[in-house]
């Protein structure tokens with residue numbers, strides 16, 4: 423397995439299987455658009471397939487937000503998710519705020535990585551979940 427920080431050379435065929443459990447997920451081509459549009463990305467690749475990814479939106483001077491993190495189910499529990507977050511945070515040392523908003527059940531995962539629980543508030547435009555255009 424290798425880690426990479428660029429999505430420029432990826433093809434959609436390398437990005438299948440993500441957004442598990444989402445009712446109306448983006449497809450591989452949509453995920454590729456998301457990865458390329460993010461300010462930062464860390465990928466885990468095995469046998470030329472992406473098996474995990476983490477994205478970041480940041481101003482590069484003060485704030486950073488980690489909106490997406492996922493490891494394919496068959497590769498979970500191998501430390502890959504932790505490594506993706508560690509590598510992302512390592513590149514954001516200059517930022518004061520590094521924020522994640524997640525389901526309550528995932529908070530312990532982020533606590534193990536040194537993040538502190540805090541309340542959040544979100545809005546979801548569900549008609550945009552599938553990334554229609």
Ligand SMILES: CC(C)(COP(=O)(O)OP(=O)(O)OC[C@H]1O[C@@H](n2cnc3c(N)ncnc32)[C@H](O)[C@@H]1OP(=O)(O)O)[C@@H](O)C(=O)NCCC(=O)NCCS
Pocket residue numbers: 489490491492493494497498499500501502503504505522523524525527528529530531534
């Ligand atoms: C959350 C996720 C990325 C973790 O990836 P992973 O590669 O399985 O995680 P790791 O193997 O690095 O696990 C590290 C530790 O966190 C724990 N952990 C992993 N997933 C967890 C979860 N969903 N909730 C709570 N703890 C979790 C592991 O048990 C492990 O604990 P240990 O160090 O005591 O053994 C993965 O479960 C996933 O893709 N989930 C679906 C998408 C999701 O919830 N993403 C987060 C959105 S903000």
